Amino acid sequence: MPTHANNALHPTGLAQKLADSGLRTTPQRELVYDVLLTKRDHPTADEVFARVKPELPGISLATVYNCLETLVQCDLVRAVNFERGPTRYCPNLRPHAHFHDEATGQTHDIDLPPVLFAKLKAELPAGFDANAVEITFRGKAKTSLD
Amino acid sequence: MPTHANNALHPTGLAQKLADSGLRTTPQRELVYDVLLTKRDHPTADEVFARVKPELPGISLATVYNCLETLVQCDLVRAVNFERGPTRYCPNLRPHAHFHDEATGQTHDIDLPPVLFAKLKAELPAGFDANAVEITFRGKAKTSLD
DNA sequence: CAACAAATTGGAATGATTCTAAGGTGCAAA
DNA sequence: TTTGCACCTTAGAATCATTCCAATTTGTTG
Numbered sequence: 001m002p003t004h005a006n007n008a009l010h011p012t013g014l015a016q017k018l019a020d021s022g023l024r025t026t027p028q029r030e031l032v033y034d035v036l037l038t039k040r041d042h043p044t045a046d047e048v049f050a051r052v053k054p055e056l057p058g059i060s061l062a063t064v065y066n067c068l069e070t071l072v073q074c075d076l077v078r079a080v081n082f083e084r085g086p087t088r089y090c091p092n093l094r095p096h097a098h099f100h101d102e103a104t105g106q107t108h109d110i111d112l113p114p115v116l117f118a119k120l121k122a123e124l125p126a127g128f129d130a131n132a133v134e135i136t137f138r139g140k141a142k143t144s145l146d
Numbered sequence: 147m148p149t150h151a152n153n154a155l156h157p158t159g160l161a162q163k164l165a166d167s168g169l170r171t172t173p174q175r176e177l178v179y180d181v182l183l184t185k186r187d188h189p190t191a192d193e194v195f196a197r198v199k200p201e202l203p204g205i206s207l208a209t210v211y212n213c214l215e216t217l218v219q220c221d222l223v224r225a226v227n228f229e230r231g232p233t234r235y236c237p238n239l240r241p242h243a244h245f246h247d248e249a250t251g252q253t254h255d256i257d258l259p260p261v262l263f264a265k266l267k268a269e270l271p272a273g274f275d276a277n278a279v280e281i282t283f284r285g286k287a288k289t290s291l292d
Numbered sequence: 293c294a295a296c297a298a299a300t301t302g303g304a305a306t307g308a309t310t311c312t313a314a315g316g317t318g319c320a321a322a
Numbered sequence: 323t324t325t326g327c328a329c330c331t332t333a334g335a336a337t338c339a340t341t342c343c344a345a346t347t348t349g350t351t352g
Contacts, residue, residue: 024298024349045339060301065340081229084309086339097266099274112269119265120243120281123258128245130285135266139276170318170329191308206332211309230340232308 017074031055032067033091036077042088042098042107080107082136097135108141163220177201178213179237182223188234188244188253226253228282243281254287 014033015025035051036043043051049064068089071077080088082100088107090098095117097110112135121130160179161171181197182189189197195210214235217223226234228246234253236244241263243256258281267276 022298026299026348028300058301062302062341063300066300079229081227083225083227084230084233084339087230099270099276108274110270110274112266116266116269120258120262121283123262124245124256124283127288128254128256128283128285129288130245130283132284134280134282134284136280137267137270137274137276138278138280139274142273142275168329172317172330174331204332208310208333209331212331230308 013076017076018070021074023070023074026067027056028052028059028063029067029070031059032064033071033076036071036089036091040091040109042080042090044086044088046086048089082107097137099137099139099141101141102138103140106141110135110137159222163222164216167220169216169220173202174198174205174209175213175216177205178210179217179222182217182235182237186237186255188226188236190232190234192232194235228253243283245283245285245287247287248284249286252287256281256283 014030018025018029031052032048035048039051045061045065045068048068049059049061052059052064068077068079071089072079075093076091078090078093080090080098082088082098090107090109092109094111095114097112099108099110100106101108117133120133120135124130160176164171164175177198178194181194185197191207191211191214194214195205195207198205198210214223214225217235218225221239222237224236224239226236226244228234228244236253236255238255240257241260243258245254245256246252247254263279266279266281270276
């Protein structure tokens with residue numbers, strides 16, 4: 001039985017998906033993934049680095065970038081970009097949009113009914129075949145929400 | 147009567163909107179705007195620079211960035227970002243989405259019925275007040291389209 | 293255990309953009 | 323019309339996120 005403290009956070013997902021791609025489960029990858037699952041505030045690579053360092057003081061920023069890229073490749077995490085700001089990372093795999101609060105800089109997940117994504121794709125003229133749609137709202141969130 | 151060669155391209159828009167913001171009409175700003183209107187392929191700042199230089203050999207890249215920023219501020223042009231790539235510029239002011247062709251890297255405008263934008267905003271939970279929605283499709287355009 | 297592939301690391305390199313300081317430019321008031 | 327002044331442009335330096343690189347470490351497999 002595994003003894004890693006945070007194992008409960010990713011019961012089978014991480015090791016499984018990594019193995020599926022022929023990749024190894026490393027302490028760095030586990031920890032980076034844990035950090036994303038634990039505080040789902042769309043952190044940047046730098047922020048992930050800061051949260052990870054106390055646990056694994058020897059980790060390098062390059063490794064954090066590598067791990068994040070790996071997690072994205074394995075479909076465990078999504079990279080989110082907002083107007084040339086640093087890339088943010090999101091472990092929410094459901095199809096959803098993002099709301100960028102102009103006042104606080106915070107990013108919120110917005111769940112949308114799948115039918116809406118379908119309707120959008122249906123609007124594409126013939127000849128356009130989309131395999132992904134990204135939707136980003138920009139504005140102000142009146143109260144402090146999650 | 148004005149004698150500027152490209153004046154037909156921006157009959158009143160540019161000078162007017164600049165004046166509205168208390169800004170001057172300069173040869174650099176006119177030319178950058180002309181370039182955007184003439185070839186609407188969502189060029190980057192570097193590409194705009196390349197197209198502008200033959201007309202105005204002394205222009206600097208910094209100025210191109212400045213002009214583009216000014217045009218965006220005046221609501222004459224929209225800045226478009228796609229996953230940390232360089233910012234692209236688009237003089238299409240109608241509300242529309244973008245389709246990013248993964249094969250060619252080209253960006254296409256996709257006009258969407260305004261009601262769809264409204265429907266999207268209607269999905270936002272209470273407390274979220276969006277003043278803009280950005281929609282980006284990613285995929286392949288089967289044939290070569292505009 | 294030996295050999296080899298996969299991962300990590302620190303630092304250098306890159307690319308887009310912004311900043312800075314130093315001239316130009318042109319309207320406006322005297 | 324001169325002079326003042328705010329606006330603009332310019333070249334180059336600086337910045338920031340990210341990627342690349344070469345060397346080392348780690349883990350797995352024969």
